[in-house]
Amino acid sequence: MSSIRRFLVVVLLATITLINFLTALHGYRTSMAKAEQLFDAQLADIADVLALTAGGLESSPAVLATVMGDGPGIAFQVWHHGELLSSAGVAPENLAEPVAPLVVGYADVNFAGYRWRAFSRYVPDTERWLIVAERADVRFNLAESVILESILPIILGLPLAGLLIWIIVGRGLRPLKDLAGEMGNKRSDDLSPVADFEPPQELAVLINSINDLLRRLEASFEREKRFAADAAHELRTPISVLKVQLHNLLRDADEGMVALRPLKAAVERMEHSVEQVLMLYRTTPEQFAANFTDLDLAGVARQVIAALYPQLEAKQQQIELVADRSPMRGDAFALRTLLTNLIENASKYSGSGCEIRVTIKHKGNEVELTVEDNGPGIPADQRDKVFERFYRLGSDRQDPGIVGSGIGLAIVRHLVDIHGASISLGESSFPTGLAVTVRFPAASSANSGRSAA
């Protein structure tokens, strides 16, 4: 993963190193040139001193040596009309003639196995030529050591610069880290704006965009919720009117009014469909997950079966529940809807007088729910088709076929998904019939799964 901090540290350090190198190079070259000039001036000074004292020089080379300092790199000669009057620092084999041309000024010459910088000077009063020479390598080493000593701290300072940059960049990026922390700590259903800290100018834009996005998201959730609430009210009240009036009609009706029976069935079907559509619209998966609680699926199943019992009884259908205590995390309302849909499907497709068995097993890290019946069932080769239809309906809410019997399955699929469960169709354990099995993560594994995620 790329890191802004690492990037900045590397790039800044590289930039500083490059600039240091270039300035050091430039400094080295100009300093060397400057040192040359200084040394040359020094050479001329020595020649001046020699010229002043030239009268007694020939007799006392030792005095001269003291004047010039006793470094190994200095040599001089005094010539008078082709005759060497005095010399120091020059090897005997080079004494035959001047070590540098007898022309006033500087010259680079070779003698005694070294390269020398020489300065020649003519003294008109005494008609003497003075040649002062300095070894080039000594000058060079001297100059270089001075220059390197001033450049070295720049190089040694680089690690320190790196450390400081690391700390400074870290501090500079802290608001970003704080923002990331705040976003990370938000509950999935918390759409309140990010406002907890004073953002720097650069982040303010980002935070404004995030807050804007959150506001729009919240407004859209709110709209969806309001739609569901409004639709619930607008649809449920007229259905209530229909049911109450039907109740009154049926009470007074004689056997001849057979048309009332299908009317009642149609109203019930409409009621059912409306509830299912509302269920689908009511909440988003994120909001569901935020409302998950610890619950016992067996307890939920008992409530659902108790609620459905009158309508099963009316069709002379038997129902039984075989349940372990099955702790899991989920949304009780959603699970009730899931169980209701599965049991109603079994009741609808297996016909009157059939048996329905609901089994809930707590198997290791799974809670396995099975709803099976002894109806005609679905042949194995057609089960996949039912299943395909199932999933297509679930993934495409715009499918016009959805508002029919299929919607129950679409909702089952939706609810299975939000609980991280899986669903499969199989053989019932009765001689005939269909078994629908849903496997939920059990409470313990759901917990460890969350902390690992």
Added chain:
Amino acid sequence: MSILLVEDDQDLATGLLEALRKEGLSINHVGTAKAALHVIGTETPEIVILDLGLPDKDGLDVLRQLRRQHRDLPVLVLTARDSLGDKVAGLDSGADDYLAKPFEMAELLARLRVLGRRMGTSSSNVISVGAVNLDTTSQTVTVNGEPADLPRREYMLLKVLMENAGRVQTRDSLENKLYSWGEEVASNALEVHIHHLRKKLGSDFIATVRGVGYTVKEA
């Protein structure tokens, strides 16, 4: 039993008035919160059926307001809202019962009977299912006219089952009731009570829904 129906939907109110009058109940209707509070203040009914979606005031506010003067007036809340939060808010505000629209008339009538008996003002304090009569005033039970001797717990269990005849009472809710009556509930306490009841009332009277709970079938 006099009932006040507070419902702003005229069509639903008309239907309910007819249905409840045919059950022999005396019922009045108002369509606004203001009128409801006025009627309750002047001519207090025995039971209020309150719709939460009123035009002039939130139904829960009406509920809280009437609770201040009439602590024991039974209120059955009717609403098109249905989420758990609404239900809790309704019961917290002092509703005695809660029925979501669209509801079954039979369910509404059963709830009204329970509320009426709880007040002891019901015209009939006797619940009859088949050959069994349960008198909620004298707390006695007869089977085919013969008195049956039931200990208190068994009487309470039978009352719950008979009040909800035709519906299944889950093991969880029955056991919770045993707890709330102060009984030390052994794991098979419920089965033992049911076993005793069956011996006294006939083995078919209370049906078992396997794994779920018990029910008394409507005659």
